Amino acid sequence: MKRSNYQIAKALLISGLIFSTYIGTIQAAQPSYKLTDLGALTTTGSSAAVDINNHGQIVGYSWAAGQQTSATIWDKGQISLLGGHALMSSATAINDSGVVVGYNETSSGQNAVVWTNGQASILDSNTATALDINSHGVIAGATYNSGPTIWINGTMEQLPIINSYYFSVARGINNLGQVVGSYELTTADWQIYTRAALWSNGNGIDIGAADGFSSSYAEKINDAGDIVGQSHNGFNGGAHATLWRNGVAIDLGSLNDGTEASFAMDINSHGQIVGYSQSGLFSPENNARAVIWFADLNPVMLDTLIDPLDPLYGQVSLYTAKGINDLGQIVGYGLINGKERAFLLSPLATVPEPGSMAMLLAGLGLFGIASRRNKQA
Incomplete structure (x- = not known):
């Protein structure tokens, strides 16, 4: 029929x-990941990775026992010291053109630094730091006397002051030029709070905190306008990673169902968020665990997502995830085979x-x- x-x-x-x-x-x-120990500048040294661009270039810092940190780049599997003589240096961000920003300390003070083709240039020497850079080369950071700052083609521009430039910092910038960070709010009765801020279209605004929290700060913003950071209740209060989306502050929770502190450090264009969770706001670093939040916004410990067939599986304790690119590659640092090392997590194909x-x-x-x-x- x-x-x-x-x-x-x-x-x-x-x-x-x-x-x-x-x-x-x-x-x-949820994907599984291949774990790579990124090594250090010396075989017995330590390292930390803090950012990765969409070409897989990674930046951070490395140090040997008893020595200061040195700004470091990992490119095509090779680790290199970034140029510039200083007592101490650290790279904080890298854009897709390979331009790196950060800071160093010399005998005369702390400087905001940009590295182009490995060569260092001082952006500002007035107790300054550079914390992020977008694809257009616009840099976000802060200076002691000017507070939240951006640098365009090497020229400093002060962002609008929301309350006071003291303790005001620009931490993240997206490709639309929107900047996020924090400022210090002093109330009429002299209560002092740190508050998350957004600078956009020439204006600076307080973007609030998650329900139940009085203070906050923002770390990064993607091109969709999603912002990540933390809400907290001061030095002795609780703290939770926070996502600001469409004007709403969303509590991202922590690994221990609300009893732990958590921190969101970066977000990619797909809305994947990375950071860490720990037993308390000031608990030791070795109590921290690197975390990822997928679309459902539930925290997942990254240790549990390492491929069981990976040679390093079961031999690591990933402390914190600092950066994630649009390919889903994650960088941070933790304990690998007994050494504090920078790591790279690369997502593997999902098996149905x-x-x-x-x-x-x-x-x-x-x-x-x-x-x-x-x-x-």
């Missing part, structure tokens, strides 16, 4: 729905669960049957 066009169309529709469900399952699944694969095969089977009967009709 020949099938009607209606029956064939119905079979194709069902198989299409099954297939789309399967694709959605893959997209929603058996049930999802069965659904796909069933759908394709229906599609094949319908196609054959259509030809016989």
